[in-house]
Amino acid sequence: MAAPRVVIVGAGPAGVRAAERLVAAGLRPTVVDEGMRAGGQIYRQQPPGFTRRPEELYGTEAGRAVAVHGAFAALAGRIDYLPETLAWNIEPGLLHVARDGVARKLPYDAVILATGATDRLLPVPGWTRAGVYSLGGSQVSLKAQACAIGARVAFLGTGPLLYLVASQYLKAGVEVAAVLDTSPASARFKALPLMASRPGLLVKGAALMWKLRGVPILRGVTPLAIDGDDSGVTGIRVKDAGGREHRFAADAVAMGWHLRPETQLADLAGVPFEHDALSGLWMAQVQADGRTAVKGVYLAGDGARILGADGAEIAGTLAATSVLADHGIQVPVAEVVELIGRRAVMDRFRRGLLRAFPWPGHLAAAVPDDTLLCRCEAITAGELRRSASDLGAPEVNRAKALTRVGMGRCQGRYCGPAGQEILAAARGVALPEVGRLRGQAPVKPLSIATVVPLGVEDA
Amino acid sequence: MHQSDVIVVGGGLMGAATAFFLRKRGLSVTLLERGLCGQQASGTNFGNVRRQGRFLPQLPLANRSREIWGRLPELIGEDVEFIRTGHLRVGYRPEHVGMMEAYRDNAAPYGLELELISANALRERFPFIGPEAIAGSYSPNDGHANPRLSAPAFARAATRAGAKVVENCEVISIERGVEDFRVETKTGDIYRAPMVQVSAGAWGGRMAAAMGEPVPIQVKGPQMGVTEPVPYAITPVLGVTTKDLPEVIYARQVTRGNIVFGGVGHGPADLDTIRARVRPEVTLQQFGQLKRIVPALAKLNIIRVWSGIEGYMRDDIPVMGPSAKVPGLFYAFGFCGAGFQLGPGVGDVMAELIATGATTTPIEPFSIARFAEKA
Numbered sequence: 024m025a026a027p028r029v030v031i032v033g034a035g036p037a038g039v040r041a042a043e044r045l046v047a048a049g050l051r052p053t054v055v056d057e058g059m060r061a062g063g064q065i066y067r068q069q070p071p072g073f074t075r076r077p078e079e080l081y082g083t084e085a086g087r088a089v090a091v092h093g094a095f096a097a098l099a100g101r102i103d104y105l106p107e108t109l110a111w112n113i114e115p116g117l118l119h120v121a122r123d124g125v126a127r128k129l130p131y132d133a134v135i136l137a138t139g140a141t142d143r144l145l146p147v148p149g150w151t152r153a154g155v156y157s158l159g160g161s162q163v164s165l166k167a168q169a170c171a172i173g174a175r176v177a178f179l180g181t182g183p184l185l186y187l188v189a190s191q192y193l194k195a196g197v198e199v200a201a202v203l204d205t206s207p208a209s210a211r212f213k214a215l216p217l218m219a220s221r222p223g224l225l226v227k228g229a230a231l232m233w234k235l236r237g238v239p240i241l242r243g244v245t246p247l248a249i250d251g252d253d254s255g256v257t258g259i260r261v262k263d264a265g266g267r268e269h270r271f272a273a274d275a276v277a278m279g280w281h282l283r284p285e286t287q288l289a290d291l292a293g294v295p296f297e298h299d300a301l302s303g304l305w306m307a308q309v310q311a312d313g314r315t316a317v318k319g320v321y322l323a324g325d326g327a328r329i330l331g332a333d334g335a336e337i338a339g340t341l342a343a344t345s346v347l348a349d350h351g352i353q354v355p356v357a358e359v360v361e362l363i364g365r366r367a368v369m370d371r372f373r374r375g376l377l378r379a380f381p382w383p384g385h386l387a388a389a390v391p392d393d394t395l396l397c398r399c400e401a402i403t404a405g406e407l408r409r410s411a412s413d414l415g416a417p418e419v420n421r422a423k424a425l426t427r428v429g430m431g432r433c434q435g436r437y438c439g440p441a442g443q444e445i446l447a448a449a450r451g452v453a454l455p456e457v458g459r460l461r462g463q464a465p466v467k468p469l470s471i472a473t474v475v476p477l478g479v480e481d482a
Numbered sequence: 483m484h485q486s487d488v489i490v491v492g493g494g495l496m497g498a499a500t501a502f503f504l505r506k507r508g509l510s511v512t513l514l515e516r517g518l519c520g521q522q523a524s525g526t527n528f529g530n531v532r533r534q535g536r537f538l539p540q541l542p543l544a545n546r547s548r549e550i551w552g553r554l555p556e557l558i559g560e561d562v563e564f565i566r567t568g569h570l571r572v573g574y575r576p577e578h579v580g581m582m583e584a585y586r587d588n589a590a591p592y593g594l595e596l597e598l599i600s601a602n603a604l605r606e607r608f609p610f611i612g613p614e615a616i617a618g619s620y621s622p623n624d625g626h627a628n629p630r631l632s633a634p635a636f637a638r639a640a641t642r643a644g645a646k647v648v649e650n651c652e653v654i655s656i657e658r659g660v661e662d663f664r665v666e667t668k669t670g671d672i673y674r675a676p677m678v679q680v681s682a683g684a685w686g687g688r689m690a691a692a693m694g695e696p697v698p699i700q701v702k703g704p705q706m707g708v709t710e711p712v713p714y715a716i717t718p719v720l721g722v723t724t725k726d727l728p729e730v731i732y733a734r735q736v737t738r739g740n741i742v743f744g745g746v747g748h749g750p751a752d753l754d755t756i757r758a759r760v761r762p763e764v765t766l767q768q769f770g771q772l773k774r775i776v777p778a779l780a781k782l783n784i785i786r787v788w789s790g791i792e793g794y795m796r797d798d799i800p801v802m803g804p805s806a807k808v809p810g811l812f813y814a815f816g817f818c819g820a821g822f823q824l825g826p827g828v829g830d831v832m833a834e835l836i837a838t839g840a841t842t843t844p845i846e847p848f849s850i851a852r853f854a855e856k857a
């Protein structure tokens with residue numbers, strides 16, 4: 024059998040480990056990543072010329088970051104690495120990419136989609152003001168560019184990233200106005216049995232809380248509004264669990280409610296989706312070993328299930344072993360069994376996290392009518408509700424056709440999850456019944472200047 | 483059991499408009515739609531309300547339809563964003579200019595006024611047009627509308643006027659009885675009426691075949707895309723006068739700012755899975771033609787592509803009118819990529835035909851009998 028042509032999308036921990044495993048088996052995979060440098064989200068590298076040390080950049084994760092970067096560097100010359108390259112479309116056997124305004128087709132026998140995740144957002148009155156950022160965006164600006172989003176920042180949302188980014192800002196010398204968590208404190212205790220699967224992480228979490236001592240932390244809050252004037256954010260108002268209103272002055276707000284997998288390519292590739300009740304998200308159907316129902320398409324890392332960075336490394340290696348096995352290349356059974364066992368622990372912890380820091384669907388459903396829901400197309404929550412009541416939209420794609428919610432640049436990445444809650448509540452049906460927005464190419468905006476080089480027909 | 487004067491099968495723009503105009507004429511009507519009204523070609527199309535370039539014998543129908551587009555908000559009580567923007571086709575080669583001149587001369591007797599514009603005047607009036615264009619043909623009274631809103635708005639207007647519109651209701655058989663047709667749906671319901679209209683779009687061919695009138699229909703998906711929004715600057719709908727499909731491009735800017743485009747080729751469309759795909763290479767080829775007609779578009783990004791399922795007849799002419807075999811049966815399907823503009827007019831004419839047995843607008847060229855004769 025000729026060596027299979029394998030393309031990996033994403034050079035984060037999942038993609039790097041997948042490439043490493045394939046190279047170990049004697050293959051030469053192609054690795055495509057939009058970013059300038061490998062590393063993905065968590066181990067994002069600073070631009071060339073920036074000189075912060077790994078300990079400053081990655082904190083407790085510095086060792087792992089160095090390991091992943093080192094693993095990737097060691098692959099040089101043994102993989103085809105295409106940085107700053109967007110995978111904008113996929114069809115059976117062909118990945119469509121664009122780099123520097125030039126389009127190319129990459130033929131594949133197997134493609135591993137290790138596309139990572141993006142922030143999951145919830146509209147809050149005032150969230151479109153200048154000075155409001157996603158948690159991830161706030162972290163990226165700190166990590167990549169050493170820039171803070173403000174001088175006095177309030178953090179709103181839920182999940183470990185909320186506390187992590189707040190502590191990173193604190194460490195960078197930024198004043199943290201407050202950490203406002205929508206999850207009730209009680210949820211954390213209920214989730215302990217599942218979270219005990221990774222005691223090390225619980226310890227890290229406790230250390231994180233210690234770093235944040237002295238910062239006002241409110242749990243079980245209901246966001247009321249992000250206040251501001253012409254120059255941007257001036258403060259944030261929330262109601263605490265007891266119903267009392269609090270206001271914190273701030274010149275910037277970072278908000279986020281966990282992450283959502285980047286599933287556009289999997290969707291375009293025809294991978295079936297399922298509704299995950301725990302997170303309230305639609306997810307690509309994938310086996311623990313990365314296989315999907317579509318031949319030749321494998322998923323790994325946050326793009327499949329949010330297992331965290333070390334989970335992504337395991338998932339990347341696993342997906343590679345599946346590719347190898349499917350092409351008749353021997354993989355030690357013990358290796359796969361061990362990886363699947365480790366992945367199961369991560370998955371247990373993932374479920375614990377979702378219980379400890381639940382997605383507040385009820386808050387999404389209650390977003391005031393005049394609050395902007397879809398930022399790209401400037402559509403309010405009320406307009407979406409009217410499409411359900413007056414125009415009879417039974418599911419999100421119809422609502423999109425009638426109101427344009429989810430039709431813009433982000434293709435529903437940011438308004439989608441909240442939009443589903445609003446529509447389901449307006450229709451009085453269960454969340455899965457309103458469905459999910461179908462993906463369309465391009466995965467991200469693609470320049471019309473893009474050309475197909477003459478005489479290049481690689482397929 | 484459900485009884486009415488007419489059953490309309492398919493709630494695209496054709497079916498929804500027919501139901502509406504039948505109610506205006508006082509007939510009781512039931513519209514049966516497999517999914518949601520306007521979800522297929524009528525909701526996914528480019529939105530061109532264009533007469534310029536049509537098959538000449540279709541112009542009387544297109545004119546009647548254009549007149550209705552102009553009255554829409556009042557007529558149906560909802561705005562579907564129809565605006566009269568003008569429609570401009572450009573030509574790149576001398577032979578294109580010849581085609582434009584001939585079409586202008588032939589269309590004039592039908593009342594379609596077209597203005598030919600030379601290269602210099604073209605760039606003066608439409609400065610965004612690229613240097614390759616050597617002439618333009620401008621139709622001042624054409625324009626565009628929002629396809630996503632149009633058929634659902636007609637269906638709601640029909641409902642308000644007293645039609646029974648049933649969605650999520652797939653018709654699985656149509657049988658002619660002694661007095662009535664018996665129309666059965668997947669939900670197990672039976673509907674009866676002395677008259678039935680098949681307006682099932684690309685699926686119409688299968689229904690006609692089941693009624694003993696097979697037609698040569700091909701199913702394809704025109705390839706669409708849209709840019710990010712930018713300030714409103716391109717008023718007319720743009721197109722190209724050419725016989726070469728690879729250089730066909732059409733584009734319009736909506737007042738919100740996005741530029742919608744299509745052309746160059748078609749993609750596969752499937753009647754059973756109800757899916758139409760965009761071929762990635764067509765998107766890239768469209769980029770080339772977009773930059774040719776409006777070079778400044780090179781500065782924009784596209785944010786989405788899509789397609790829709792359309793039925794194309796072998797002779798590129800729709801099927802419209804009474805069945806040649808079954809009394810009481812009427813057809814309006816297979817609009818060959820150009821039925822959006824015609825929709826309101828088709829509804830009006832079909833309602834007239836069904837209610838009175840004749841039409842004041844000629845539709846003979848569209849008769850299904852043309853295929854039977856050749857067979």
Ligand SMILES: Cc1cc2nc3c(=O)[nH]c(=O)nc-3n(C[C@H](O)[C@H](O)[C@H](O)COP(=O)(O)OP(=O)(O)OC[C@H]3O[C@@H](n4cnc5c(N)ncnc54)[C@H](O)[C@@H]3O)c2cc1C
Binds near residue numbers: 062063064066140159
């Ligand atoms: C904003 C953000 C901040 C995070 N911060 C932390 C943190 O501080 N601590 C922590 O433990 N976890 C954090 N996580 C989670 C952590 O990043 C992940 O668990 C881990 O990085 C997942 O690795 P991955 O390889 O699956 O994906 P990623 O590391 O996200 O890598 C995915 C890669 O795929 C590329 N890509 C995606 N789509 C395409 C495409 N169409 N074409 C080309 N390239 C593409 C991206 O450029 C990216 O480099 C964060 C996640 C996000 C989204």
Ligand SMILES: Cc1cc2nc3c(=O)[nH]c(=O)nc-3n(C[C@H](O)[C@H](O)[C@H](O)COP(=O)(O)OP(=O)(O)OC[C@H]3O[C@@H](n4cnc5c(N)ncnc54)[C@H](O)[C@@H]3O)c2cc1C
Binds near residue numbers: 497517526532652822
């Ligand atoms: C991408 C694209 C771009 C286009 N651009 C333009 C343009 O710019 N200008 C223009 O004039 N035209 C354009 N067209 C053509 C135009 O959209 C169509 O000709 C027109 O919408 C056809 O309307 P219809 O009602 O016949 O079909 P459809 O809108 O397809 O409606 C048929 C309906 O019948 C229903 N149906 C099918 N089978 C059954 C069944 N068994 N039981 C019940 N219901 C059934 C379907 O669900 C569907 O809703 C374009 C078409 C496409 C696809």
